[in-house]
Amino acid sequence: MAYRHTLGGETYSFETLKDLLAAASPVRSGDQLAGLCAETDAQRVAARYALADLPLRTFLETALVPYEEDDVTRLIVDTHDSAAFARLSYMTVGQFRDWLLSHEADTATLSAIAPGITPEMAAAVSKIMRNQDLMAVARKIRVVTKFRNTIGLDGCLTSRLQPNHPTDDLKGIAASTLDGLLCGIGDAVIGINPATDSVANGLALLEMLDHARQKYDIPTQTCVLTHVTNTIEIMNRGGAVDLVFQSIAGTQKANEGFGVTLPILQEAYEAALSLKRGTVGQNVMYFETGQGAALSANAHHGVDQQTVEARAYAVARAYNPLLVNTVVGFIGPEYLYDGKQIIRAGLEDHFCAKLLGVPMGCDACYTNHAEADQDDMDTLMVLLGAAGITFLIGVPGADDVMLNYQSLSFHDILTLRSLLRLKPAPEFAAWLERMGLYDSVGERMRALAPGQTRLASLAGAA
Amino acid sequence: MSADITPLPSAGGQDVTGQDDWQPLRQYTRARIGLARSGNTLKTPDVLEFQAAHAQARDAVHTPLDVASIEQAMAGEAFLRVNSRAPDRSTYLRRPDLGRRLSEGSRAALPKGDWDVVFVAADGLSSTATQQGAVPLFAAMRERLSGWQIAPLVVATQARVALGDEIAQTMGAGMVVVMIGERPGLSVADSMGVYLTYAPYVGCPDSSRNCLSNIHPHGLSVRAAADKLAWLMREARHLKLTGVGLKDAAPEGGAIGSVDRLS
Structure with a gap:
């Protein structure tokens, strides 16, 4: 299934979840080297809109690297804590960003949900966060x-x-x-x-x-x-x-x-x-x-x-x-x-x-x-x-x-x-x-x- | 001065007697130990010294190889000139894949021959190093390799180590020696590395190479490097391989390595 967003009269389409995540990433030479980077700034922002509307659940249903081929994927899937994820399960990536930044998401709450978050969810939400957002949320988390x-x-x-x-x-x-x-x-x-x-x-x-x-x-x-x-x-x-x-x-x-x-x-x-x-x-x-x-x-x-x-x-x-x-x-x-x-x-x-x-x-x-x-x-x-x-x-x-x-x-x-x-x-x-x-x-x-x-x-x- | 009366420590390494405790320790390391403090941070001379070293390292990366000076060093002898598919330094730094392949024009300009070996002087990440060491090493190798069919020197710009594979394959050479500027550090900005590959081809793995690194005036000398390289080349011809198999056969560890990190 392709992911789409229309911006400024143009419809941008992203074939796979991997393509969508890559296109939503801020510019970096490594993604350019791999041929994964967004081709224009507008395409990048369109990808971010599409990503923001995506249910977080999507990342539990769609493996970026096949489960059968990769033990890191198996580790992520097999150790996922669905009880910890329960309160996030209704959210889109965009709602997840807003919630992370909210006062409700305090230190204790963020610790409690950590086992319910997969790396792909974390990466996805980071792509629609500004530098100050990345700092403000991380600042609330204590890992001792x-x-x-x-x-x-x-x-x-x-x-x-x-x-x-x-x-x-x-x-x-x-x-x-x-x-x-x-x-x-x-x-x-x-x-x-x-x-x-x-x-x-x-x-x-x-x-x-x-x-x-x-x-x-x-x-x-x-x-x-x-x-x-x-x-x-x-x-x-x-x-x-x-x-x-x-x-x-x-x-x-x-x-x-x-x-x-x-x-x-x-x-x-x-x-x-x-x-x-x-x-x-x-x-x-x-x-x-x-x-x-x-x-x-x-x-x-x-x-x-x-x-x-x-x-x-x-x-x-x-x-x-x-x-x-x-x-x-x-x-x-x-x-x-x-x-x-x-x-x-x-x-x-x-x-x-x-x-x-x-x-x-x-x-x-x-x-x-x-x-x-x-x-x-x-x-x-x-x-x-x-x-x-x-x-x-x-x-x-x-x-x-x-x-x-x-x-x-x-x-x-x-x-x-x-x-x-x-x-x-x-x-x-x-x-x-x-x-x-x-x-x-x-x-x-x-x-x-x-x-x-x-x-x-x-x-x-x- | 109040320090004459009150024995307060001064900021940094020197105590009140003016003796620098750090000086004797500096014989053991080139690390920037015992730098004095102004408040929490560094003193002006140390800040500027660092910037000067960084500038030198960056210049080594960004200054284009001076082909005219190589021509002069070759004293009228002919050499070949090629460029990778990276048109400029900025592309070169972002696209290592382009630095490993010859530009179309360059490939067409390379003659085919029955050569045992081709030597490549490649700018890599320090043109300073290549300019300084490549021609002397090439000359030293010819003295040591009598009876070998040695192709004309190839001078390559915007080049990575693996560019030598395509050069050798195009020219029909049995092995390739790539003399290339290493990634400069703050203390050494003119270090050259040498990579030897037997029967190279486009896409051949780094594990099939041997390297000598740290060739510069305060490191491995050109003469010592030439002796080691000559040994490696003779063994490579005898064993018909380079890489881990050849490293294991080396009589001494020394600077002979297989490849861990390529520029």
Whole structure:
């Protein structure tokens, strides 16, 4: 059945639900590359009108990626909570937007309906929402997760400390870690992207991080972002695994491109749970996602990149993750061309994930071949901060010398916390104070040289 | 100065004695550690330093390959000139598929021959890197490959790695070496990568390539890269393959990899 809308005397027709969703999406280079983008602005708005009139139920009746072919579709359909969906079942996509923005849809209500929302419903409603709508609704949603501290509380902004090094030099990583901790960064996780993706290297890096965490009694978790199969092997060998990491995407084929299946994730999840390393909770998974991942693996099944991205959050939520983040500007300008597209995508990803009940953070970032710069990242971080983002990623001076791209600096996150009066996770904030790094009277991080703190020996500094 | 009387810490890395604790740690990492603070944020010199590095990286992406300078470096020797189907940089960045295929005119201009190998100097994402490293590496390879039938150098613009497949297929070359500018980072904007593919064809998978990366004045030298590449090429000819099978046969890990991420 085709979807139609008449605008300005012209009738626009959209063959399939996939076509309708793609045409309703804001312009982005990835959909253009896939040949899915609306051809004119008028066609895009006509698609949005048609989408707004569509009953939400449609997404339960029409699979974008066939159930028989794709285990992500099966996961979405088989775990759908029809009781939670009941109060939404009479709504169209347009009515759903209005309801989400209404005062009636408060924090408790939004939590209650999350299991009744599918990724496709979230993606669909996001396409008829402006940036401020995406922020206003996400701001109302609380997703609280716990391991050695509490993440996602109202008034808090946590952060991942990313001390990457091009050759995984332990002293170099320790120096970057020290720098981050002195800026109050690292409460979400201290997480390294290893340059060498091997079991032996993962073990060595984890041992170093775990030693430092225990020595200074830091109430946080550490992670080496190696492939899930490596992490399973590291756990088998008794390595210090707090969190299992994996990049995931929204289709079975795209996940296979990452070398991962749902049973492998389940195996890793159960293994990490059995370690019982969390002190205040047992959310043990950490996932990264990003628009364009499925298309770059030629595994998007003709679905627009934002919708297929939202499907990855259904994978994430099946494993009760501590953290999930979109790597929004990392995948490149062939998917998100410039600052405007990156900013919009960051807000969409955060909104859709939160609506599904996923603890969403963001690597607010860009590559040197994208049309973006630090001003765009300033804008994105403030918008995400105002929208209640779970965590942001920080690297020394915003320059990741291993992955060769720019994220936020530790200083940027300090600025954001100050601008929006956001605090670190409470356990971590108390630790910063105990260590004399936080000035509770002035309500700010002290600017201290390593030698003036008890952390100096972490990196062998004076 | 009050600091003489009251030992308050100054903002950032330096303590009151003026000693910078971070300096000894910088030998371990090129990361921008220990940047001083002004309030919560960065000091002026660090803000500008970052912008300068970003500008350099962007210039490397957007400055067109200077074909005249390559001509000069070739010292009168003939070379071939092709363009991908991406007519300009903006299209190139959005449409990787177009950067992998030859423009109609370019394909017609390529001669067919009985060549063992064709070398392609491709702009990729850093024309600076290609301009600096491609001709010297080509020359170094010819010294090392005596007895090989080597096609004239092909200079390719708006080119991705896979453009070499169509070039080699059109010319009838047995393997292709694509020397291409890598995606620039803030610390290195002139790094060149080299991709070797045996019996290439349009649409051949990235897993069938081998690569050497990080070729620039502060990374892998042209000479060292040439030695590694010559070994790879001889082995490829012997084993009749490139890719994972060849990587596994390499005597040392070194910089020899199979392909994880293409520009």
